[in-house]
Amino acid sequence: MSAAGPPQGAKAPSGGSAAHKVASVGATYIGRFAPSPTGPLHAGSLVAALASWLDARAQGGKWLVRMEDVDTTRCLAGMDLVILQQLATCGLRSDQPVVYQTQRTHLYQVALDRLIASGHAYPCACSRKDIEQVLLRSGQTKPRHGELIYPGTCRTGLQGRSPRAWRMRVSDEALQWTDRRLGAQQQNVAAEVGDFILKRADGCHAYQLAVVVDDAAQGVTDVVRGEDLADNTARQILLQRALGLPSPRYLHTPLVLGADGSKLSKQNGAQALDLSDPLAALNLAAAALALPPYAGGISDALVTWVARWALLRHIKGNHQAT
Numbered sequence: 001m002s003a004a005g006p007p008q009g010a011k012a013p014s015g016g017s018a019a020h021k022v023a024s025v026g027a028t029y030i031g032r033f034a035p036s037p038t039g040p041l042h043a044g045s046l047v048a049a050l051a052s053w054l055d056a057r058a059q060g061g062k063w064l065v066r067m068e069d070v071d072t073t074r075c076l077a078g079m080d081l082v083i084l085q086q087l088a089t090c091g092l093r094s095d096q097p098v099v100y101q102t103q104r105t106h107l108y109q110v111a112l113d114r115l116i117a118s119g120h121a122y123p124c125a126c127s128r129k130d131i132e133q134v135l136l137r138s139g140q141t142k143p144r145h146g147e148l149i150y151p152g153t154c155r156t157g158l159q160g161r162s163p164r165a166w167r168m169r170v171s172d173e174a175l176q177w178t179d180r181r182l183g184a185q186q187q188n189v190a191a192e193v194g195d196f197i198l199k200r201a202d203g204c205h206a207y208q209l210a211v212v213v214d215d216a217a218q219g220v221t222d223v224v225r226g227e228d229l230a231d232n233t234a235r236q237i238l239l240q241r242a243l244g245l246p247s248p249r250y251l252h253t254p255l256v257l258g259a260d261g262s263k264l265s266k267q268n269g270a271q272a273l274d275l276s277d278p279l280a281a282l283n284l285a286a287a288a289l290a291l292p293p294y295a296g297g298i299s300d301a302l303v304t305w306v307a308r309w310a311l312l313r314h315i316k317g318n319h320q321a322t
Contacts, residue, residue, distance in 0.1 A: 001187040001231050029061025031222045033087075034211070036068045037079035040272035041086045044226060044256035046285040050305075051253045052224035053092050054289075057302075058310040064218060065094035070101040070108075070210045073202075089275050090282055091298045099218065101210050108205040111213045111243055112166060112198055120242045121198055123163035124154040150194030164201040168208075168239065170194070175234045180251035182227070187234035196235055208235050216245040227252040254288055 033049045035041065041049070056063035065087065069075045080100070087093065115121035126134075134151045150167065172190040179185050189196070197206045211232075215223065230252040240247045273281055282301060283293045291308050294301035 001185060001192065001234065003182070003184060003186075028219075029056060029059040029221050030064065030219045031056040031061060031224055032064040032066055032215070032218065032220050033092075034066040034068045034214075034225075035083050036071070036075065037083060038074045038076060039079065040082050042271060042273060043281070043284060046086075046090065046273055046281060047256055047288045048224070048226045048253055049087060049092055050090075050282065050285045051251075051289055054302075054306055054309040055222060055224045055251065057306045059222075061221070062095040063092075064096050064099070064220070066099045066101070066214060066218070068101055068207065068211070070105075070205055070207060072102060072204070086273055086275060089278050091278075091302050099214065101214065104210075104214065104217075105205060107213050107217065108199075108210050111209060112205070115168065115198065115239075115242060116166070118242065120169055121166050122154065122169055122195075123158060124150075124165045124167045124195075124197075125158045125161035125163055126150075126153050127164065127201075147193075149192070150196070152195060155195065165197055166199040167195040168198050168235070168242075170196070170238060175237060177233065177237060177247075177250070179230065179233075180249060182230065182252055185230070185233070187231075189234050189238060193235065208232065208239060212236050212239040212243065212245065215248055216240070216243075220248050222249045222251065224251045224253065227255050256288055 031052050033052045035045060035049075053063050065084070067080050067083075069080070080098075084098065112121060128148070130153070131148050131150060134153055135148060138151070140149065140151070154167070155169065170189045170193075172188065174186045174188045176184065176186045187193075196208060198209045199205050214220075215236075230250075233250055233252075237247050239245075275281055279294070279298055279301060282298065286293065286301075286305055289309075290312065291305050294304055
């Protein structure tokens with residue numbers, strides 16, 4: 001994924017057309033924070049939560065919380081309640097009942113069936129080892145963020161093998177969009193990702209499909225999330241277009257970095273939020289968003305930051321955790 005020039009006049013990406021719907025500026029704002037219950041929130045998570053909450057409040061909209069627990073193999077029992085309590089301690093509460101992806105798998109299957117019927121999805125018999133071997137033979141061994149670019153082995157048929165998963169068929173062309181903070185962006189999904197998974201071999205629907213279905217079902221107009229997730233945007237737009245769904249506006253917030261300069265994440269052992277002093281934790285998150293510290297109560301701090309957020313045109317740079 002890379003920055004792009006002005007998107008005016010850009011060619012309509014595969015799976016859609018120039019008439020593809022984008023969230024209307026006049027539509028009622030609906031934002032969301034969608035954590036995975038695989039561990040407690042950390043400093044980086046709070047930045048994304050606070051930014052999405054402030055953006056909703058600054059535009060007089062609603063803020064929703066959705067538990068992205070579609071990958072049940074990674075989720076921890078009771079962690080959803082831990083996360084909700086962390087948010088509440090910081091004064092952040094969903095405006096509607098919390099939605100759980102594990103309660104919506106039928107919707108993901110309906111969407112997948114539509115993609116199959118329209119020719120956008122196809123069955124795949126390849127294991128990870130199969131893909132590695134094909135790439136090795138062709139000299140393409142460089143992983144992309146630890147993933148392998150799918151070489152398209154099953155695009156023209158299974159060759160007598162049994163299907164294991166379902167993939168999204170993508171075209172070899174650049175998709176362009178505008179991020180509210182990062183500006184013009186583009187990605188050639190075929191070259192940088194390949195035909196991506198929609199349903200895994202274990203029967204679990206993929207994150208990319210689930211999030212697109214959920215955002216549309218909940219009427220989400222604006223996705224505000226960490227910059228580490230910006231790489232997902234092109235795939236999600238392709239799915240939105242293939243399913244005839246509107247695309248929300250996107251804003252990717254600065255990352256919170258650890259002492260070694262790497263992004264804080266649950267995968268690299270980021271520590272759970274210390275909420276013994278919730279305002280202190282919120283002040284650190286606010287600093288990452290170019291907002292001033294506040295010395296009063298949590299409610300007053302949030303009101304003050306909403307007013308300041310409304311004046312910000314963009315947010316610059318990454319922020320190092322302390």
